[in-house]
Amino acid sequence: MTTFEPGDRVRVRPSDKTGHVRTPDYLKGKTGWIESVRGEFRNPEDLAYGLSGRPERPLYKVGFRQADLWGDYEGPADDYLYADVYAHWLERYEGETV
Amino acid sequence: MSDAHDHPHEEAGSGRTSSPYAARIRAIETLLLEKSVLTEAEIQDRISYMEARSPANGARLVARAWVDPEFKARLLSDTKGAAMELGIDASGPVEFVVVENTPKTHNLIVCTLCSCYPRAILGRPPDWYKSFNYRSRAVKEPRAVMREFGFEPPDGVEIVVHDSTADMRYMVLPMRPPGTEDMDEEELAALVTRDSLIGTDVPRYLVG
Numbered sequence: 001m002t003t004f005e006p007g008d009r010v011r012v013r014p015s016d017k018t019g020h021v022r023t024p025d026y027l028k029g030k031t032g033w034i035e036s037v038r039g040e041f042r043n044p045e046d047l048a049y050g051l052s053g054r055p056e057r058p059l060y061k062v063g064f065r066q067a068d069l070w071g072d073y074e075g076p077a078d079d080y081l082y083a084d085v086y087a088h089w090l091e092r093y094e095g096e097t098v
Numbered sequence: 099m100s101d102a103h104d105h106p107h108e109e110a111g112s113g114r115t116s117s118p119y120a121a122r123i124r125a126i127e128t129l130l131l132e133k134s135v136l137t138e139a140e141i142q143d144r145i146s147y148m149e150a151r152s153p154a155n156g157a158r159l160v161a162r163a164w165v166d167p168e169f170k171a172r173l174l175s176d177t178k179g180a181a182m183e184l185g186i187d188a189s190g191p192v193e194f195v196v197v198e199n200t201p202k203t204h205n206l207i208v209c210t211l212c213s214c215y216p217r218a219i220l221g222r223p224p225d226w227y228k229s230f231n232y233r234s235r236a237v238k239e240p241r242a243v244m245r246e247f248g249f250e251p252p253d254g255v256e257i258v259v260h261d262s263t264a265d266m267r268y269m270v271l272p273m274r275p276p277g278t279e280d281m282d283e284e285e286l287a288a289l290v291t292r293d294s295l296i297g298t299d300v301p302r303y304l305v306g
Contacts, residue, residue, distance in 0.1 A: 084264035
């Protein structure tokens with residue numbers, strides 16, 4: 001599993017995994033940045049089904065520009081959003097900065 | 099529902115027994131008791147735990163942070179420890195993050211996936227916090243949501259939304275309103291509303 005450092009640009013995997021997931025649909029496929037590392041946590045997607053959730057995996061505070069999330073965002077370009085995203089939902093993003 | 103199963107919260111007229119959801123919860127509760135997954139005492143303990151918590155806890159933390167910069171630093175870096183200093187036991191599996199409003203940044207808390215909320219400090223969230231309407235709109239049009247709460251962020255203030263997607267629970271540290279320089283901690287705490295701890299509003303003090 002790829003791990004990340006603060007400042008890395010990332011993209012949320014556009015996975016359509018069903019069941020108990022902790023990555024909201026509106027973030028899937030969107031690009032942002034690693035703001036900080038929250039630590040290592042058991043995977044809630046397995047815990048929800050009575051599994052151990054191990055090995056623990058990194059959890060990141062990920063920042064997104066609102067303008068990158070919504071095509072018709074009403075506010076200024078400086079508005080942004082943070083969500084906590086587990087490492088397995090993230091991939092490195094090398095593309096153009098929006 | 100067995101006749102012998104008698105709860106304090108099932109009193110006639112409490113309003114809790116009428117909805118299909120309440121009936122479903124009671125059915126699940128009865129099963130959990132019958133299968134010895136939970137005991138009556140554990141359920142009562144949990145109800146007492148939740149009822150002992152309220153936004154007044156958050157208001158005390160904020161008021162102390164306004165008058166004591168060192169406490170504020172601890173509240174931002176170690177929320178559970180700072181809460182314990184005021185006798186607020188926020189221990190448990192989830193972590194707490196306090197986000198500070200500044201003249202440039204205003205924070206708003208939401209849980210789009212369900213209803214994550216700093217319950218160990220503030221108790222149960224308001225019903226609107228759990229509504230599909232708030233959860234979907236807070237991330238997409240936070241400024242419109244705030245306007246509906248009567249708060250218009252000043253020009254040049256950036257809005258930062260925190261979506262509680264993991265085991266972090268967020269609370270806003272609002273800014274101390276102008277004109278409150280002579281107030282003591284208790285008076286300040288009275289200005290801190292539940293909504294200002296979520297970020298849909300700010301504490302207000304009307305001079306005169």
